[in-house]
Amino acid sequence: MSDSRVMRRGEERWEGVEPRAYKDVPGSHRDVVRHLLMGGELDAPELPFEVRAFQVEPGGFTSRERHAHPHAVVVLSGRGSVELGDGEDRRTAELASLDAVWVAPWEVHRFRADDDEPLTFLCVVPRDRDRPRLVGVGEGKEGA
């Protein structure tokens, strides 16, 4: 695998880590940038997970989606919320630094930054995973 490395966090970004587009579906999300910190093509194919960091600008949100793989999320800084579930199960939890969220397989979810603060969170996923399916409000069950 690749050599050991330290990725320093600068004022707004990790040094040497190029921000990537979050998703290619316009309109499903707002003001989200993705960073691949560890895993994927950076490290070895035998590493069974990827560690990504997402920065959501104030008022921004990730796409509302569901998929077979789970998410292991830990908030790094800022404030926001996570919306989980669909229909009658739909609920929202406020999030602040160091809060952790386990998003179970197939659970509909969306992360939001507060209107006046950004939200930065880590999201660990299995290396081998399915593609997310976008979900409109109220159609999570039908999208299964």
Add this chain to the structure above:
Amino acid sequence: MSDSRVMRRGEERWEGVEPRAYKDVPGSHRDVVRHLLMGGELDAPELPFEVRAFQVEPGGFTSRERHAHPHAVVVLSGRGSVELGDGEDRRTAELASLDAVWVAPWEVHRFRADDDEPLTFLCVVPRDRDRPRLVGVGEGKEGA
């Protein structure tokens, strides 16, 4: 797998997450507490990784060790350092919030909190992994 859940960070700990002993080898480490946030027996056996958080009190340190599996580390709060390598390759990097560290397979490593500040970091590891081998200063190569 288990249902979705939010683990809130309280003043000093995650609510509902019981701190665990770090290691059972006395003298190899100082003032370290371990938290299993996601994976392991908390979630499903098919999840290929575990997300742990380590809290190191001021002046404390983890054991100096090496193993075949890598570590994916992100600092959550506080200040400290990571020592990497052995012999002529031995080097130390200062660490602050949101710095990330990839510890390559078999690299000797130790994390320390500053003398006057705690250090809290996430450490993601593969679920299937070998046991760490403790390393004294200068004996990393011999311990291979």
